[in-house]
Amino acid sequence: MDFRPSPRAAELAEAVQAFVRDEIEPVEQRVRRADAGDGRWQVPPQVRELQRRARAQGLWNLFLPAGHEGEYARRYGTRGGAGLSTVEYAPVAEATGWSFLAPYVFNCNAPDTGNAEVLLRYGSPQQRERWLDPLLDGRIRSAFAMTEPGVASSDATNMQLTAVVDGDEVVLDGRKWWTTGVGHPDCSVLIVMGLTDPGAHRYARHSMVLVPIDAPGVKVERMLDTMGFFDEPFGHGEVSFTGVRVPLSNVIAGPGRAFEIAQGRLGPGRVHHAMRLVGLAERALHLACERALSRTAFGKPLANLGGNRERIADARIAINSLRLLIMHAAWKLDTEGPMAAMSEVSQIKVAAPNVAQRVIDFAMQIHGGAGLSSDFPLAAAWTAARAIRLADGPDEVHRGVVARIELAGHGAAR
Template sequence: MDFAPSARAAELTEAVRAFIETEIDPIEAAYHREVAAADNPWQPLPVIAELQSKARAQGLWNLFLPAEHGDAYADRFGTVGGKGLTNTDYAPIAELTGRSFLAPHVFNCNAPDTGNMEVLLRYGNEDQQREWLEPLLEAKIRSAFCMTEPGAASSDATNMQATAAVDGDEVVINGRKWWSTGVGHPDCKILIFMGLSDPEADRHSQHSMVLVPRDAPGVNVERMLTTMGIEDPPHGHGEVSFTDVRVPLSNVIAGPGRAFEIAQGRLGPGRVHHCMRLIGLAEAALELACQRSLDRTAFGKPLANLGGNRERIADARIAINQARLLVLHAAWLLDTQGPLGAYSAVSEIKVAVPNMAQQVIDMAIQLHGGGGLSEDFPLAAAWTNARALRLADGPDEVHRGVVARLELMKYGAKR
């Protein structure tokens, strides 16, 4: 197996690194302070659009687009289309963007928009792509993904209670979703809703994904949720109710009953993206930890020379490097064997990487003392992000179950 990036990807990675260092890093801390002090933190600051314009002008735009689609869209839309990278090629770029809370948005590579764009790219028809994918690729609109429900154990999607019932040439949508990331953004215009459409079908053909305009009658954002006390504007995570929402049958993606198929196609690459960004976040935390351990003195010594901190720093370096190789292996399997060939590997990284990042960031917080818990450093928000990703896209327990099942099947265990 070869994890070396192509020449094209290596060039793009260095361009992304330079852009982050020269354009994003110098303004990020001030950006977060301004958002925190704003009367309306949900209104994006103009600097985001300015940075997006610069990134797009340099061709650093929609880099997440997969190899089989990116080039075609580049030909069709110019810089809107991305560069058509493999998962392995995109991985180091995702790692770099993970060091910054702003970078994914600046390069139009932020979740959940990337996953929603991939859904429309792989499964949407031409009309759906024209109406929703193209403006998402241009960052003219934002989107949200509505799957998890407050009233059901959403780690098992077959528990889903929200419905998307076909009624003639319409779909009638009812139910309540939460942790719908992105729904707080004022430019959020489209929701991808997953709901029960045929309870009599087989277990994995009962659900459909439907495009629901944010302003459709009956759609209501009941509240914005905090994550460990953090609101995360201007995107945020909302609880959304759907009451007799009617949309055309043509808004169903790929056809009724195909939601599980779409979800698996969406989540594989998305989990690689999440994990590589977390590795970047862990790298940034380790850098802060090392700087703090050398600059700060207690009991007459640098912190690095106290309390086993050198060993903790060494363990963090080892853990990050192990996790990176694990994710690159999963990306390579996706590229060479497809989702089924990478099934176990993707679940493995989804367990290993958030846990690793949480531990590394926690170590960095400890070295910063009380300051590590404050807004003076990005560590508390970073820890929250890593902790949340042990639940998002499936909790640790579900992914461990997948890995164990596939492992035991090698020895004759039944599914």
């Protein structure tokens, strides 16, 4: 296994790191304060300007996957106009994890990246023209509506919102929540997972449907906070669908194919999430070390008190170990595909947010009261890491996949 990025990928990662350090980090606090005010659900002008500069430098749509990007990378994207492998994109994703703003500035934020990959892999030419082109161009944003308030959504076969085929239309009725991105002022389309055929095989009952946010019957009931944070200007919403009619051509890849699409979507996207968490943990450790050396208590630097040196060492070991685990999963996705990498992908979905959460918690502790405030990015970072332990599937589900595959190697039946 050779995890070294190609020269182009290494150059892109270095360029992203420099842009985050020189352009994004200096304005983070101003943007965060603007988000907390009356303009919470608007995009501050300085962020639009950062996007313009990033795009001018070719640091745009870097997530576009090798082999699937074609004309889109050349038209909207990256330096050299070709997509990266999962292994190549991993260090780029880590660099964007340093700042909560960076993925959006580079047009590489979730759920837009996953939705774009769905359209790249499974969308029709008409669907791509209407939704993918403006998404990659930055003219619109998207949301992904899967989780429901009335069922245990950790089992996706439980989804009850209906997407019933009626002639040349699909009719949607039901309610979703934790629909990420629906609060953004540019959000124009939702990919909605709905029940189409209750009598089919449990993995062929559901469909993914493109639903314009302004379609009659779509209503954002409320925006949800995550432990007090609203994740402005994207947000997580509760959305109702009442007799929503869209053309049958809005069904992605055809009725009943939602689980097939989800499996194709989640592999690379989970590497993106995990590597962003590595970047987040790296920043937390960086802040912890700076604080430990610059503050004194009881006549000593904080670094020399209470086992903090050991905690710093443990954090470094954990981050480096996590990075290698993720790179192995990325390599297996590239070489053997999503089905062969199911255990590895589930492993990183457990490990990444848990490692990040522990490192960030240590950094918060060493900052004292400041670590709980919005003067530092740590409280929001901890919340993000904690939320991802549910948002991309609960730890228990991923551990179950790892255990099932492990035990199968010893002859256990599913």
